[in-house]
Amino acid sequence: FDLLATETIPALIRGHTGPQPIRIWIAGCSSGQEAYSIAMLIDAALETAAKPCDVQIFASDVDAGALAEAREGVYLDTSGVGAARLERYFTRDGAGFRVKPRLRAAITFAQHDVLADPPFARLDLISCRNLMIYLAPAAQDRLLESFHFALVPGGKLLLGKAETAGAPNLRFQAVSDSARLFANLPRADRGALPVPVSHTRQEHMKAAPPDHRPGVTTPAKVSPKASAAELRAELAVALQELAEARAAQSAQREDALSLSAQYQAANEELLASKEELQALNEELTALNTQLQETLEEQRTTSEYLQNVLYSTNVATLFLNPDLHIRFFTPATRALFSLRPGDIGRPLADLAPLSSDQELLADAQSVLDGTPLIEREIEGQGGTWFNRRVLPYKTSGDTIDGVVITYSEITERHKTHEALANAERVAQHANDAKTRFLAVASHDLRQPLQTLVILQGLLMTAVTDARASGLVERLGETLSAMARMLDVLLDINQIEAGAIRPEKTDFTINEIFERLIKEFGYTARAKGLQLRMVPCGYVVNSDPDLLEQMLRNLVSNALKYTPRGKVLIGCRRRGRGVVIEVWDTGIGIAESEIMVVFEEYHQI
Template sequence: MPRETMLADLCRQLLADAYAPAAVLIDRSHEILYSMGPTHRYLHMAKGVPTRELVAMTAPELRAGLKSALRKVKASEPRVVSHGIKMTIAEHVAIVVIDVRRVAMEGEEVFLVCFVEEPFQDHETEGKPLPARGGRRLADLERELEIARSELRDISRDLELSNEEQRTINEEALSVNEEYQSTNEELLTSKEELQSLNEELTALNGQLQETLERQRTTSDDLQNVLYSTDVATLFLDIDLNIRFFTPATKSLFRVIPGDVGRPLADLASLASDANLPLDARAVLRTLVPIDREVEVPGASWFNRRILPYRAHDDGVEGVVITFTDITDRKLAATALEAARREADRANLAKSRFLAAASHDLRQPLQSLVLLQGLLAKTVDGDAALQLVTRMDHTLGAMSGMLNTLLDIKQIEAGVVRPDVSDFAIDGILERLHEEFAYQAESQGLDLRRVPCSAHVRSDPALLEQMMRNLVSNALKYTKHGKALIGCRRRAGVLHIEVWDTGLGIAEHELQAIFEEYHQVANPARERSRGLGLGLPIVQRLGQLLEHKIRVRSTHGKGSVFLVEVPLAHHHAPSSPIEPLVSVKMMDGGGAAAGTILVVEDDPDIRDLLQLLLSAEGYGVTVAAGASEAVAAVAAEQDKPTLLLADYNLPGGMDGLEMAARLRTMVGGHLPAIILTGDISTRSLQQIAHDGCAQLNKPVKPKELFRLIRRLLLPAASPTSSPADEPFARDDEPIRPVVFVVDDDEDVREAIRCVLEADGRVAELYATSEAFLGAYRDIPGSCLLVDAYLPRMSGLDLLRKLRHEHPRLPAIMITGSSDVSTAVTAMKAGASDFIEKPISGNGLLASLDLALERSRDGDKSVARQGAAAAQLVSLTPRQREIMDLVLSGHPSKNIAADLGISRRTVENHRAAIMTKTGSKSLPELVRLALHANVSGDTAE
């Protein structure tokens, strides 16, 4: 520091010490902030609790003057200087003047109090006469008296102000009291009424006290509930800070009472729940509760639920998080899953046993059936024919029992897939009545049918099977009286009812009758009443079709079984495209042609099959196993035209594997029939997804011949199969063919009926592989393919044909379509996309349109320009929504993505359909493809 600065500071310090008065800086509450100078001459530490309050520390002589000066400065004056006050300081009398100033510092109001000391001029009286000294003393006393009076005036003023405030308060109280009195005077006309009102007020006050007490009790009860429950509950405010928690929360968080007010993120959670803060904020944002299961160490599980915390005005002031212990439920679910797996293993073992038993039983039964067929053709005489007929009935009963086992195994295997369509129910009722009329008449029963004009939506084949089982049961358990088949309409559904006057069912057995092998009143297990699988099959088919099964019964009087089937939306006329209950083949006619390879390990069945087929004029080659059959085909120059094989063959190769091997050897399509007595789930699924025909043992000769004739149709037939094409005459013109690829045999046959009725040629295939193996490039042909096929799907087939055979027009047909599938199919090369069920006229129209588009390939550019012109009128929002629709997004997802309402999306979709002139989504897909990617799809 420079010497000049040091000298300046010294000079200022000396001047302050010598001439500056004692000064104190205080705030509005008189607390000392800073002091300088000889303040010890005027201030002293007060007794008792230490304090920094200036008035309390000021000498008693100066206290009244200081209070007066501070009061005036606070009131209005910026500076107040008091009169000199005489006081004794260090045994000397002095006059002290109090100087108070109001000062503003950084927005805060402070006060500077200075104690200015003036010497007491007592020497003026010395040497003067006594009267002069008395006058001086009198002047001092008068000045002190004036000061005292001033202080007294100040005190009086303060007292008056205080009294005034008190008076104002009293006046307000009086005013309120007067208002109450005025009100009482208006309401009460006497002193007694006023007293009554006071008593009522006293009673209300007592009730209020009781209400408060009840509220306090309720609060205590609620707190006890929260503290006694095992549910951990955590209350958070809007900033996710802890407001309250129950003691059970300590099992999940390391939390103590001092954590109230801390952020949730500061707590150490014992559970693996990193999403807790994110979910809490999401609930605050959306007000939608969120549930999540969380695990804590020790294999304990909790269901964490977050809800918004709502105040009395329905405002959200935070969230409430509860943790419910679900460990027992998790353990129970684990135990249930283990029990389910054990039950599945037991069911699988049962299925394997039934499959093995069925196979072992069907083998000798097949021999008996074939032998009975040969006997029926060779025996003469009424007595012999009667015995052969009775033998046929006995074999039919045995076959029915095994077929019933097969039906329920097919449902378990998932082989049965419903094909839902709209159709008239009366056709099923009429067929059932014709089918069971003879049986009812032979039992002396009256079987009646009430005609019904209703149309329903279901799978006709499966529904007829359900009703057949119910009618069969009604006749089995009715000894006398009648049975009735009819329908009732109920609230959008049709009740198909079967009434009987039979034994009836006890109430405790109404559920048990749907269990496998359960029979009513049949302890001896009479064969005529079946195996007890009819109603279980009905129930499982009902679950598959989503049809409710109901039963009402009175023991000893009869029963009513009803099936609830939804009514069709529109009464469309019946069409041959509807799935058929069965494919009825002609039982004769036509010369047999071709060689059949029979592969059967059972020598009796093998010999009988050879005799039967030879008697029909077929060439027959037999083999005892797969290896022998492969060797025989490799050695012969004339390849077989059809394979008839057992499924279970010795030597490590089953019938399906052998068929695939032989097809590779012959280099083309080889029709194959698989005979099986195996009803295991795995076997049924394999056969159902392969291109081979299936017959279940025991098979009757008529059924076998019908299937063989269908697979080996003559070359001149309009529906000749690819295997017979070499037998066609060279001079015969080749007609265009409609290739039908569908894994449902009934659908294939129904489509063929429609095509033949229109004079077209149809070729039927069950798989894409079978079609590719037999495909020939025939001008004017068309492909009709199902979207969902085993192994190679319909979409995969279209993609393959697009590169290998681009000139073949194709139509995709399916029973469960969506927009994304339609777009994918048309991009893969489909000319059209139609949904089941479709009428015969609709199918033919689609075929004509596809063939026309194929012939008019040069007009694709014009179609593209016309389609683009139709889309020009769409707004940008409509184009955006159309792109999302064509991508397969539902309306609710489009609304969420675009931030608009679902109704707005629906309005835009309707406008798009109107502006483009599209009547359906497939039509809109075709239009969009022509406008955007038609050039690509035409390559």
């Protein structure tokens, strides 16, 4: 094979001319490894030569089972194939490798008996390795004569290592003794193939009368007294008859050769047709198997989908583009009076068991392009369903119908109603709270106003400096209580939507000073330091609401700080101001930081 790859096949391609293809025959191909190997060498040589050339490769064997294996082209052992060729000419097939279709199409496999059937003709290369060793000498000679006839002059014959091409210079001449490669010698008479001796022309001549033997003339009866001129005349006649006989014999030989070539061509066409029919039959068998597998997969998938749809409690209705019933699940009978015979009925003919007057219009709207329509539908016995209408789309994303599903939501609907009732009760309670605070504000302001008047009278009656300071602080406390009451009522009104915060420009330091005065006595009473960092920033906010928020922060800081100090300050951040209240108290756990902003929540 190295000699074929490096010399024989490249030389065959370089020397090929004319429209006739290069013809190669692998006799006794067995399971096809040799045929595919030669086909790979031919393909590589054609690519290297970059020369367009038609090649016909015939592979034959008398064993139909071996031919079936060769046609399949699947091999488990590929140890003799290089990695590059394995990747180029084979594909992985289970535990083995399969010949690629391009290489498989280059070879014509045919059942053929080299001793009984006529050989292929006009061949450039014959490979018959390790076949002749099983034949008797007479059969070997017949086979070599058949190859000698089939090969063109100079064509190559490749034999096995233990085989020979017969006597040298008779039919073949050795090209390489070690590789058992021989070249076909030209023959003067390239007529028809030799036939058994019982059918030879010599035997036919022996059986025929002497006057009817082609190419043989009857001896002339010459008189002893005949003159030389007469003898020459009779000899000329005999020579003429002999020439005519030879011409007739040559014509017969040419006719036999033409008939043999026609027979050979017809035989090759029949073999090629047989191979094509065999390949077509194999393809049809494979296609039928694939079709059966596809049908089985589709049947299995259909059963899976049907089991999934039937096992769910979701009523599903499939409609075609004409809004006729295509399929429905058993759960649909709770909403429609459907039977299996209703497949194909229009949706408009159905009488739903629920109050769903918009069903037909929704289905038509989705069919026209609306992606989804969802409604809550009340069924019989107080049951509720969530009805969804969606488009039925194909793999090409085109709308080919409508899918309608009904999911029972009775419990969810009851929960929703309970939440709505609870919301109404809470709103009623909130309204009652608002009314209570509105009434209580009047009652609370009356004694507070009395305390303010008494504090004013007390302020005029007290002359002691220390007592006057205490009365003044009492006045500040009463003013803070009045503001707190006003803010409380304002917050209640904000929640009710009655008022909105009134923003204005003011300095933060004003609020800080009021808080220091308001909580200074409480801080000294607990032994705490209440300090503020003066801040001259002017902000835009509601001063009353902001002061109330800071009052709550300072009050909590003093309440939960057993010793140390409380500091109020602010700092600029971007275009805004951050107000901070620092204390040395117990602090707030990290898990409770966010919940302090919930209403009425106390840590």
